[in-house]
Amino acid sequence: MTGTPSTDGIYPVVILGHVDHGKSTLIGRLLHDTGRLPDGKLAELEAAAKRRGAALEWAHVTDALQLERDQGITVDTTRIWFPTAARTYQIIDAPGHAEFLRNAVTGAAAAEAAILLVDIARGLEAQTRRHAYLARLLGIRRLIVAVNKMDLVDYASARYTQVTTELEGYLSEIGLEADFMVPISARHGDGVAAPSADMRWWTGPTLLQALDALPDTAAPRERALRLPVQDIYRRDDKRILVGRIEAGRVRVGDTVDIAPGGQQAKVAGLETWNGAVQLAATAGESVALTLDKPVFVERGHVLVAPAAPAAQSHAVAVRLFWLDRTPLKPGDRLTFKHLTASYPVTVEAIRHLVDVETLAEQPADEVPQNAVADLVLRSTRPIVFDAHDEDAVTGRGVLVRDYRVAGGCLLLEGADTVKAQNITAVSTSVGPAERAAANGHLGGVIWLTGLSGAGKSTLAMGAQSLLFSRGWQVTVLDGDNLRHGLNRDLGFSAEERAENIRRTAEVAKLFADSGMIVVVSLISPARADRAAAREVAGAHFREVHVRADLSVCEARDPKGLYAKARAGQIPNFTGVSAPYEEPEAPDLVIDTGRDSVEAALARLVDHVDQQFGRGTASLRLTGGIAAG
Incomplete structure (x- = not known):
């Protein structure tokens, strides 16, 4: 009997291939030949076939929609749990018709392995190539090719060799290699669960034996820690982070980095539902853990090993399989879903299209439906990822338009890295020593941090006036002024504040490199963000804590912001509804x-x-200088 077993040890396998190549038929036949059909299902199918005056169709085991029965195609993914003596499979029947590739992406994205079905008579068609490319695009590394409908060519070994040779060449070009290639006839059961008397030339495994011979794809325990945060719960005074470990392992007492942002904490404990003591967990396990201090963490953040950090970039180069009917163009805004995070992104550039037939690269101004393209996405928040060649799970994601999956993609690298390949730094013709000799002082960054109302702007403007009157080269970068121009596209989430600080630090460094004193006036509430600013500015950087108790700042309230925050008009206001981490x-x-x-x-x-x-x-x- 088919059913829904425990989720422990499930091995998801997606069935891919061109429409009418026999995917649903294969599943139905496999279930029948191994005695896994529900009681009465065979009789139901036979009765239905008799009423229609047609032969029994094994595809009707999985084709649940009337539309599918009428047209003989699968339009939605169907999932069936299929246990064998070796393991339990979740068979995913993905649509093959070009119009329904979006559902194929949904199915393939959840799979560990794929069965690529090829019609022996029709050979390697364009849609078969797309599905093979899709498997590569979504990081599927285990692949079985089932060469179906051998009965249509009288089970000829020569035709089998011709088709598989052509397919091996294509798979090699896109970076895939089949674990097994198996000749079958799904309609008649040849080579599915038992050897075929009509293919005595075939000495390899049946399809079922090939499935059971696939290596275990347990998550990589020996890689560096990658734990995407799925949610945060509160129990009494504890904040409990939950998520599935995608790579590596975590132990109580381990130090972890929270990406993006670079905050660091230790794992205080691993929570269990029954109170049992757990000291460690490894890849593939879902965990609930607590940290030793109240750092800012939310859904979409990733806990990573400090010694092997993930890449973080606001711009990423991706290889995309585009599914939407409306072509994708530069400037389009979408949502990029990656691990547990959702990033608002903009298409910054289309680098080229990839012809799935020839794999040639072609320039393009847009990406049409069912095309593959390399492009650059830009996010307002740093995207935490590994390149797909390094990790297939953390290196892939999907694009969503109007709440629908519009494409699947592989993350190739940070786009800043891509740009840097064609950029050569230009040496300055005037060095720091010459500037210092002319100015009478060195360049520097004075970073004023503190609560709103502490007096940062007053001190920044006062220092600018005094230093300027002395003949120093000096300027002020004030947070409010920057948000009217350079940073006007940023909000006040933790990620956007981090980007606000990063941009400010980069600008401050440019000024300081030119010999100026730059006085920065920013609340910059997170230690990690200020540490990142120090890293950007380097030796120029000096952190000044402009300190004042919250009650003092609130009494001053020079801009009326505290009153609005207390009235609930300003969310995430530092000191009221958001924390300030003192230096x-x-x-x-x-x-x-x-x-x-x-x-x-x-x-x-x-x-x-x-x-x-x-x-x-x-x-x-x-x-004297009056307070502002």
């Missing part, structure tokens, strides 16, 4: 709740002078 080891702390503006400004300018003034005396402050 652990800043280069300077200025307490504006204790010091006057003049005293705070004197400390800041003295610090700038000591760090970048090349030994010149500290500034003497004259007059």
